[in-house]
Amino acid sequence: MKRSPPLPAQHVRGGNIVISTPPLLGRSHQESMAMTSHRQPKRRRFSPAPASPPLDLLADELLFLVLDRVAAADPRALKSFALASRACHAAESRHRRVLRPLRAELLPAALARYPSATSLDLSLCARVTDAALSAVSAASPSNLRAVDLSRSSGFGAAGLAALSKASPDLVDLDLSNGVDLGDVAAAEVGRVRRLQRLSLSRCKPLTDMGLGCVAVGCPDLRELSLKWCLGLTDLGLKLLAHKCKKLRTLDLSYVMISKNSFPAIMKLPNLEVLTLVGCTGIDDDALGSLEKDCNKTLQVLDISHCQNATEAGVSSIVKSIPNLSELNLSYCCPITPSMVSSFHRIPNLQILKLEGCKFMADGLKSIGRSCGSVRELSLSKCSGVTDAELSFVVSRLNNLLKLDITCCRNITDVSIASITSSCTSLTSLRMESCAHVSSEGLRLIGKHCCHLEELDLTDNDLDDEGLKAIARCSKLSSLKVGICLKISDEGLTHIGKACPELRDIDLYRCGGISDDGVTQLAQGCTKLESINLSYCTDITDRSLMALSKCAKLNTLEIRGCPRVSSCGIAEVAMGCRLLSKLDIKKCFEINDVGMLYISQFSHSLRQINLSYCSVTDIGLLSLSSICGLQNMTIIHLAGITPNGLIAALMVCGGLTKVKLNAAFKSMMPPHMLRNVEARGCVFQWINKPYKVELEPCDVWKQQSRDVLVR
């Protein structure tokens, strides 16, 4: 529904009009795109209708099946479909369930066109006014079940009142980040009787009164997030626990919950997931307050960053939740053997997250003894992880599927050897910055763990041999080998040939990479969605040309690749039509031409970093025609004038965040800035020194090591 008719000329010129008829179903969307991608005269817009009368005769059910498959292949195709004929337009109107408008002002028209829409996602509208929300009630009786206002601001209790009146069947409401929403707004939410999912995260003015209204008004609540609602106290939470017995998922992170209401929350009869990140009131007293009571339903408990909890509290809470399957104790308390041995009371424990914890002697070993059922273990940034203990643990945890040992700096090849020999079924291994593991050790990973789907070897001693071994993991979908200075095109070629499922690759500061390797990768991994080639200084337009064949690419980061020019960007823009995130900082060669191509073809673009490019006002203005653009970083652009900038900002209505030179602040008329801010845009004024030179990767690595040591 991105735009309602009349259609801008661009779309016709772009020629992505697809006539999806049943005979075409067998053919891939790609083909249909190719077939119709040549330039077509405007009058042909309606010509297919008489040519394919059977489309009108098809039952809605069949048409919807067609549309489901079209949408699954490429959501943009739906628009083309709707433009094929009146019948297609009508069918598409009846078919669409999810509305994700770019402008809240268009809401009435959108709701009128899509009467059967059940879900309204306003996350692209930075500013949604009360008037826009009341338009929902003006529309015919809406079937809305879900409304997402998590990224929007500008509305208040009046808008929510209109919404609740118009959509009594609302089940799912996301009001996260409503930093201005308080009790009055919550009282309006409380009128939506059937609400089942509600997020009030970061609604900071909310107090017990508002929560009380919600608790009484929405007895069917199943999921509730009250993260960062700092105004809440035990009184409100007790009432919530008393009134909303159906709650299954509750997020109370950073809420001032204490032992007064914790038992009441824990006694919720259906509670399955409880998140208590950073609750300072959760101390040993609170955790121990339900010694006798048992919560048999709770499966996930997250008490990470609860600084006041210690081993005694954790040991006692574990006794009360026998069916727990996931426990997160990150940054919580030191891990002692006695605490871990209490985990034998939760025999179904599958996921154990202990990020940033300090391991006491034998603490890790006792995990091996007491938590045999664990499938996912996170030890990232833990201190006190030694080879001997880690080897013992992995030898006991044979079912381990995911292991995170990021920044466990003391482990060596010994640990890797035991991990690879014991946990051959690993699907995910994260071991960023394990500096003492050698390249020989890393080769073992590929040799033994063939089921890996996710591998993070950032900042390790990986070489081409290692990559060749990793290439045996045919299901690999995410590979992060940033800051691995030893790898070269040869290794990448192995990956490209053997890992067709690869979707995400990170080659950040891999100085040995050049166009050949990227070309091989792009040819082999056609499903690639995200690639990071930042500071691979040898990359040229040839790589981008190869990548333009990866049609699903949505994230391209080529920061600090000075040899890339507008030609390469043009190729990517034309080939990768789903591109939504682009970082071309310090690609000095890229100029307005590249921007013109991007504005022409990359209509999905959401985020762009243009710093240090040769783009001028013209390029910026053309970029601003991309309606979905939300995030721009424009720092140290020599060719940008305040006038051009303000013009671009005024045109680009969907912006939510713009980073600009602090120097511009005084040069731009304040009322203009206020106008842009009123639309929901946030300015961030950056005052960084101008720095053009790019140091080689090894120098950079050494420098960052030095910083770390210091």
Next chain:
Amino acid sequence: MDSNQNNSRGQSANLSSNPLYYQFGSDNPLLSMGMQQPFHPFTSPFGASSSTNIPQMDWNPGTMLDNLSFIEEKIRQVKDVIRTMVDNGGQLTYRPGELGQQQQAVNADLTCLIVQLISTAGSLLPSLKNSSFLSHPPAGHMEMANHVGSSSSMVPNTAAHSEDNNEDLCSPEDYEELFKGFADGAVEDTEIENVLVEEQDTKDGDEGGDAGMDGDNLPPGSYELLQLERDEILAPHTHFCSICGKGFKRDANLRMHMRGHGDEYKSPAALAKPPRDASAEHAPVKRYSCPFIGCKRNKLHKNFQPLKTILCVKNHYKRSHCEKSHTCSRCHTKKFSVMADLKTHEKHCGRDKWLCSCGTSFSRKDKLFAHVALFQGHTPALPSDEPKDSSDQVGLPGSHQEPAKLASSVGSFMWGNSSGDDSALDVKGLDSCSDDFLSTANFGSFNFSFGQLDEFVYAVPSRSIEAGSGMPATASEHEASLTDWSIC
């Protein structure tokens, strides 16, 4: 304790010949209204009511004779008591409590004798610094109270000890000490006296509350039961000027009023609080019955629960058996029969910001949440028009602060007045005080200070030092008690 008092009643009856006894018994000015007949015949030879006893500037042999004959009479009484103790001593029939009671009584009498002797002698010695001594009876009260108090607190242990103490007290060094202390006494002491009076007032006010009703449940028969009549309970004034007949609610106000009738009423002694229950422990415990037949507080009720103080009677009677004539000026719905209740309510009326959707309002959030949790469908309600509400709230306290301000100004005025008067009275207070000092009525005040002895003695220096900071606090306390009382 209760049983002790109960048992000591017979013993106390022996002492009934002692004029002091009844004098003390009638300490409560409220009660005096209903008990005037037994009161009069036992007036002490010195004229218990200081108001009628005109001070004499010169030495009067007649007065001296009277004094001495009183002392003689007194000694005879004490001797009788001691004799009976000696007679019964061999049989050991006394329980320790009774013995203690007797010893205390004897001790009180002896102390009285000592004081009388001192003052009688003092009036004969012009070289003594009478002026400073006698014009500051409060200091004397304190010092004497100190000694007497310490001895009396010891009494229950040994009989001999009390006599030792008495001997100590009679030693010449002690007198010198005493006089020195009096001479040094100076102005602070008068202030202290005032403080003491205020504290007593405050205490009275506190005791008057309903809390006193059920403080201790004495078994029936262990107390003296009194029943005031309706007119007495509802009488607006309980203290009347003996000269012009004007009525007052508080005796302090009466004393202030009395100053207008002549200089003799301006002496610190005349302005001091009348003696309080000298032998409170000997007197039978008093409890009160509500005159309303059928009331649970009426003595005919089968589950009779007595009322503890007169104030309880008044408040109870008004609350339970009178029309609620005071309406809240804010909400116009709540009605009260006791003005203090209205004032308390008005302090909070309209401030119940915790509202429920059912219209009920609560003064506390947890009360509201408990209510919401209890009832199905009730929701916390947010104040609908916040700006209007806030302006309301701004307006209301203003209108309500007026009485409070008034009261505070009255309070401070009273305070300033009384202290100022005291200092002014210093000059000519000499002999009026001396007489007053000797009167049995005043002796009671020694006894009264037994209980407060510790805090009193220790409080003295600190109060005098930080008079600047200490006074306002007391003044506000005083104000609080004053407002509470004046309503009743």
